[in-house]
Amino acid sequence: MWTQSPTDMFRKRVKRWPKKYKRELGAMMANLQTVVMSLNQGAKVESLLFGFVHHEPGGVLALDQKGGGVGLKQTRLYVYPQKAQEVLHIITIGDKGSQNDDIRDAKNFVDGVRAGKERDEDTQ
Amino acid sequence: MKTLSSRNLESINTDEDNIMDDKTYPDVKSMIRDLTDDTELIDAVNDAMDRQAIVRQLLAMRAARGLSQSDIAETMDCSQSRVSKMESSADDDLRYGDMREYARAVGCELKSGVRPKQLTPADEVKALAFAVNDRLSRMADLSQCDEKIAEGVTQFFIEAFLNFSIIIGRAASTLPQKPDGSPRIEVSIRRNRARDCPEDSPSNEQSQHDVAAHTHG
Numbered sequence: 505m506w507t508q509s510p511t512d513m514f515r516k517r518v519k520r521w522p523k524k525y526k527r528e529l530g531a532m533m534a535n536l537q538t539v540v541m542s543l544n545q546g547a548k549v550e551s552l553l554f555g556f557v558h559h560e561p562g563g564v565l566a567l568d569q570k571g572g573g574v575g576l577k578q579t580r581l582y583v584y585p586q587k588a589q590e591v592l593h594i595i596t597i598g599d600k601g602s603q604n605d606d607i608r609d610a611k612n613f614v615d616g617v618r619a620g621k622e623r624d625e626d627t628q
Numbered sequence: 629m630k631t632l633s634s635r636n637l638e639s640i641n642t643d644e645d646n647i648m649d650d651k652t653y654p655d656v657k658s659m660i661r662d663l664t665d666d667t668e669l670i671d672a673v674n675d676a677m678d679r680q681a682i683v684r685q686l687l688a689m690r691a692a693r694g695l696s697q698s699d700i701a702e703t704m705d706c707s708q709s710r711v712s713k714m715e716s717s718a719d720d721d722l723r724y725g726d727m728r729e730y731a732r733a734v735g736c737e738l739k740s741g742v743r744p745k746q747l748t749p750a751d752e753v754k755a756l757a758f759a760v761n762d763r764l765s766r767m768a769d770l771s772q773c774d775e776k777i778a779e780g781v782t783q784f785f786i787e788a789f790l791n792f793s794i795i796i797g798r799a800a801s802t803l804p805q806k807p808d809g810s811p812r813i814e815v816s817i818r819r820n821r822a823r824d825c826p827e828d829s830p831s832n833e834q835s836q837h838d839v840a841a842h843t844h845g
Contacts, residue, residue, distance in 0.1 A: 505794065507652040508659055518663045526669050530676030537656040537677060538684045545692035552691055555712055571683070571716045572676055591652065594659075 506543045506585075508536075510594040511613065517597050525579065531572020532581040532597065539567065539583070540592060549585050564595070564610045582610040586617060593617065654798040662802065682719045682727060682738075689734040703733035764788075793817055793839045814842045 510518075521529055535556045542552060549563070556570040560582075567581040578600045584593040595613050598606040653659035660673045677684075690700060697715070701708040704726075714726060724740075731738040747755075764785070771778035797815030806812055818838045 505654070505791070505798075507654055507798070508656070509650070509652045510659060510663065515663055518660070518669075521664075521666075521669060523666070523668055526672035527676070529669060530672035530674075533656050533660060533673045534676035534680060534684070538680075538687050540656065541684060541688035542691035545688050547688065547691035548694065551694045553696055554687060554691070555716055571680055573679070573718070 506540055506590045506592055508540065508592045508594055511596065513596045513609065514594045521597075525577055527572055528569045528576050528579040529597075531569040531576060532567055532579060535567045535569075535571060536581060536583065536594070539565070543585065543590075543592070549587065560607060560610065562611050562614045564607070564614060566607075566610075580606065582606055584610065584614050584617065653802065654795070658799075658802040679718045679720075683715060683717065683722070686727070686730050686734065686736075687715060689731075689736050693734055695734060700730060700733045704729050790817065790839070796841075812843065816840050816842075 518529075535554070538554065539552060539557070543549075549565075552559075552565065556568050558566040558568065558580075560566050563584060565583050565585065567583065569576045569579050579598065580603060581597045582595040584595055585591075586593060593613065595610045596606050651662070653662065657673065657677065660670055664670065697708045697711040701711045704711065711730075714722060714730065719727075724738075728738045767781045767784065771781040793815060794817065797817070800813040800815055801811070803812050816839070818840075
């Protein structure tokens with residue numbers, strides 16, 4: 505069963521999330537729940553072919569606000585599914601303006617997770 | 629919308645107000661409840677969840693079966709763009725017949741029923757527990773006449789027992805702590821590798837786990 509592990513960056517951004525964009529947050533969280541349900545039903549990450557899922561390089565998934573209704577601002581939630589551990593890392597959340605930085609941060613995070621995994625394998 | 633400033637994760641992780649909490653969550657609602665006290669944000673998440681409760685289940689089943697929107701469109705004899713529109717619609721905006729057709733296309737059936745509005749979450753859990761009890765009894769009945777089925781059902785019961793324990797343990801871990809900071813319930817599942825049973829013993833798996841639940845105070 506998959507669990508969700510939020511990073512400190514994500515925690516801080518949720519705490520500071522602007523109220524006027526609460527519907528965008530709700531839509532992204534609902535889409536996150538769809539991803540979690542799919543993985544728990546046995547879906548492969550590659551099979552997560554939803555309109556709101558964008559497959560970024562390095563295995564990062566960017567979930568947008570689609571499905572939340574009309575007139576919503578473009579926003580993205582960046583997650584990384586670590587298959588072997590069945591952990592969905594909730595990396596960061598942002599909007600179009602922070603997109604490039606968010607993708608870079610997500611990539612750095614995934615590199616760190618992979619480096620840690622390799623270290624663990626070397627010490628075994 | 630004000631652009632959210634982005635800093636690299638390394639610098640964030642060394643901030644003084646760093647939370648450094650490795651807590652994990654079994655579902656989105658419990659995570660959001662834990663991360664913010666803002667009731668408006670929590671309500672917005674709950675509203676969004678309710679908006680597409682059925683659609684989300686259909687999407688999950690499509691992904692689990694490795695099907696694309698085009699596959700569904702072909703089975704439903706409609707365009708891919710119509711399937712795409714369905715998937716981004718609210719439950720209330722979909723026709724019952726379309727949901728039923730979609731469910732069939734992913735190898736499922738859509739079931740509907742009427743129940744009292746004031747059913748509490750505890751009542752729902754009880755109802756689900758009765759349903760589980762009914763299915764387990766049916767499986768036990770099936771195993772009466774065939775040793776192979778009995779072995780398979782036994783293995784399934786053990787897996788189900790462990791999985792239910794894990795589910796309850798995870799839900800319990802999201803309960804607020806007691807005023808003294810201690811957890812209200814602790815569920816521990818210990819895997820015992822070296823027991824008396826040989827590796828290939830059918831009962832080996834059964835003897836490999838201890839499950840315990842503790843309450844404090």
